[in-house]
Amino acid sequence: MDKLEVNIVELLEYLQDIIESAPKVPITGKSMVDKKEFNEVIDQIINYLPDQFKKAQWVMNEKDRILGDAQKEYETVKKETVKMMKHNVENHDIVKEAKIRGAEILALAQRDAKAIRIGSREYSNEILSELDKELEDKKSKLIQLMQKSFEVVAKEIDENMSNASITIKENIAELRNM
Template sequence: MLQPSSISAHESNQNGKNPTPREYVKVIPPDRNQPLSTAGVDIQQELNRLEDIILSSMRIPLTGRTLVDEDKLLEQLDFIRLSLPAVFQESLDILAQKDEILLEAEEYGQQVVDVAQAKRAQILAESDIIRQAQREADQLRRQVQQDCEAMMQETIAEVERKRRACQQELEEMRQTAIAQAQEIEDGADKYADHVLGNMEQDIQEMLQIITNGRKQLRGDNPQRTANNSHNSKKSFPKSTTK
């Protein structure tokens, strides 16, 4: 990269002095047909390195001067000089790609927006489904509550009808039992009256037989009749007729 010029190191320049370092250096420009090997060089870092070369060199006391390694310094300067076109070209390439980068960024942003809108639509759809399910659940709950209330009212009415029917049936059974008891009582009275009537008739017939027998006995033998009558009075006390 650094090459000596055609002037010899022992030759003098036009002023008769030793040639300056720049007269020994000839910069060979880079071949534009070849790819730059210095692409992506950090110029700030290379300048800092150049500064380090100067600051790290030995100082001459009481003079404020510094002894610098000329080859190292020129090599670093040459490297920076050759790197600048590559950096400029990289900047130009970046500027040329600006529209493409902006387009890609815009497309990416649009994709992000589309994804966000799709997610929003999905969330809204899910929210609509949840609200619809909530409405259906509320409607079903109200319907079940109404059905339960209707069934409860119907059950209460049915129980009331059963209660009244049971009361009516019990009342009919009570009236029937009373009527049957009265009928049984009347039948018992009639039966007792009939039995007593038969007994009365039998007794009357027996009394008639007894009376006729006594008459016959009194008509055949008056003395015997009198004795029998006297004995009968002793044997049978006189009954009191009410």
């Protein structure tokens, strides 16, 4: 054991003696120590520690900061990479060609839709025209039937009225002869 290790061990044993010989607080069982004396011993221990321990402590402290910085850098690079990849994909020839082909398909679909609309209008117009013609025919036939029926009814009414008139004239003549 070298002198450095002996001094550190002696100081740690001294701290242990301070704690063991310190007065106890009633009920709690805790010890009261002289804070100033305790801190002075700790400072002496720190001063005896070799520089490698101090450097190791500094490295440990810096580790978290370095990891944090690395994580931030990673996120930034990741975002930039995703952005760059999106840009490259959008500007790639296949994507451009797909956009052109998509526009062509859309134009073709719009043209087909227009043709279908025109065809359906023409079909509807044809059907409605046939329906109109059929209604006109039915109307003419109905009017002719109604005219014939009206003529028959009018003829019957005329005959009935004529017969009634003849009967009335006969009755008048009979009354005059009485």
